Amino acid sequence: MDTQQSSDSKQELRELFADAPEMTKTALENVLRNMESGGAESRKEPTTRMESAGRVGSRQGKVSELTVIAPFVKGGAERLRAILKLTHGNFDATELVGTVHDMRFVFLDNDTRLLFATAYDGDWDTYIDDFVTKIPDYLEIIFSTLEGWPGIHSPSVKDIIAKYQIPAQAWYVANPNLTVVETRRLERLGTAFDEMLDKIGRGAMSLQDRFGGNLQRSAVAVELDDIQATVLRHRPEPYFGTHVLLHINDARSGREFLRRLAPHIDSAADWWQADGTWTAVAISYAGLVALGAPEDSLRSFPEAFRQGMAARAEQLRDYGANDPKHWEQPLGSGQVHLWVSIFSDAQDKWRDAMETARQQYQGLSGITVLMIQNFGAQPGSRNPLGYKDLISQPAIEGSGVDPLPGQGRPIKTGEFILGYPGEAGVPLAMPQPDVLGRNGTFVGIRKYQSRVGAFNRFLQENAQTAEERELLAAKLMGRWRSGAPLTLAPTKDDPVLGEDPQRNNDFTYANDLKGQQVPFGAHMRRMNPRDTNLAVLTDVNLHRIIRHSTAYGAPYDPNATSEHDDEVAHGIYLIFLSAKAMATIEFLQQEWINDGNFM
Secondary structure (H helix, E strand, O other): OOHHHHHHHHHHHHHHOOOOOHHHHHHHHHHHHHHHOOOOOOOOOOOOOOEEOOOOOEEEOOEEEEEEEEEEOOOHHHHHHHHHHHOOOOOHHHHHOOOEEEEEEEEEOOOOEEEEEEEEEOOHHHHHHHHHHHOHHHHHHHHOOEOOOOOOOOOOHHHHHHHHEOOOOOOOOOOOOOOHHHHHHHHHHHHHHHHHHHHHHHOOOHHHHHHOOOOOEEEEOOOHHHOEHHHHOOOOOOOEEEEEEEEEOOHHHHHHHHHHHHHHOOEOOOOOOOOOOEEEEEEOHHHHHHHOOOHHHHHOOOHHHHHOOHHHHHHHOOOHHHOHHHOOOOOOOOOOOEEEEEEEOOHHHHHHHHHHHHHHHOOOOOEEEEEEEEEEOOHHHEOOOOOEOOOOOOOEOOEEEOOOOOOOOOEOHHHOOOOOEOOOOOEOOOOOOHHHHOOOOEEEEEEEEOOHHHHHHHHHHHOOOHHHHHHHHHHHHOEOOOOOEOOOOOOOOOHHHHOOOOOOOOOOOOOOOOOOOOOOOOHHHHHOOOOOOOOOOOOHHHHOOEEEEEEEOOOOOOOOOOHHHHOOOOEEEEEEEEOOHHHHHHHHHHHHHOOOOOO
16 A cells, blocks of 8 residues: 555544544554554554455465354254254364364344354365365254255355355454464474473483384484375384275366375374374375376376386386286276375274275265275284384484484485485485475385295295294394394394394394305395495495385284195285385395395
8 A cells, every 4th residue: 555545544544533432533543653653563564465265255375264144044043052052162073174273153133143254274165165075964954054055965055155155354364374284283393392392301202112222313404294204204013004095087086185185194293203193195107197287297207107016017027926917906007096094003093094084085976995905013013924024224314313223324315305415415306396396205015915825835844843944034034033133143033132122223244244144145134235245236325215014914824834825815015115216126126136146
């Protein structure tokens, strides 16, 4: 507003208040003087301006307002009052919508009219759609008490709401650029910080509880709140969870599902504290196409990602029984567009998270569920062949926690998370635009059927006693089944060592150069040679991955020896993450797993 307009407006105000009480006119002059001096409480330029929220209503920043005043039908006020009484005046069902800042119900004019007011994130049309699809029963019960309500499934639902809505003339928003999701994230950060201080005072933290000893914190140099939790969090112990595979039939439905799911995707903020429950989502290249991603963005993704694992069977050495034509459908078919995974440390929380995820795609006709696979910890957190699993993970520079014993030096962030320098000193190429690539990563998921019968037959055919069979099993893996490494327990198992996270990964191969304790063919040594003398490609840190595995099916049975036992459905989903996941897994499959010439 220019100087002349401001002067005219002030003069108009003085004229309008000419017949007001003297006290009121004095108050007006005080306000005008404050505005002229640019007082802190009366900024000349507001941080946001009122704009249209869409069809009706106003928006400031990311927050919009909706106010409806409508007459009750006969008996409507009594019914609505009874409903609100049942909820103790706190209509928390709206949490399912995920974008509501506040909501008020006010009865007017001797219970003849209702004032319904709310503040929400985003556009008017989307907000009404959220209520209709996410809590339709609640919306039907409430608005059926008002005159003219056509029913929740009527196409004129929006018309009746718009008819009674009264746009705000003025409206103050304390934090106009914070959505509900962002506000809750900040609240979690504050709570987590308070908890961290409390736990430090007690000498305990969740990661410290798991790994023992003194957890050494280091500076955080990555944007943890923009990284999915599953990238850095350790799998809960015990764990329960589900993988849900989804197909997008309609781009709009796919985008709507992701928009709904986003508030429930946990970040890696304070990952060293967190166990509990979290939800993660991955999008395939075919999924990006189905979502309608722009062509120039699609071209920015690596070729291996665009092709998918089935098309790269040669590079992955997926031959014979592992040929993609034998893969369980829909894996490798190109039909899996979205992969949603839920991890939890408790069954009740897992079921709650599953229900929350289901509600996000429920009612969207353009989303098809292809497969649901439940998984869970085996007794003693063993994998389907009886080994303690996921002991060794790489330390990541800037993640906020110093390396644990045996992890080695921290590997550059960019090897695992896009947008940061890698071991070569520069960031890897990112998918475009930057907002899509930065703080993301690539994930590969492979489902392995464990042939327990064949494994047990091999042990029986090549060892005479139970003790010899266990030693042979340890030689195959590089660890005893308890998790104790052969390097530290070369002749017999040491379960206490295996359970001690401060010791069970703290070793090198410096005194085993010929592979007499841990054979060069042992799975653990091939997948992470550590300080083994390598003939080629000697920088081990270039080929590390973050690993998660989830077991499915029955626990390990040492007495299962038949060919029929080989076909029983149990095994693992191997989930591996890296900023160059496909290149890394292809290298591991080609060189370290199938080629014996690198040591």
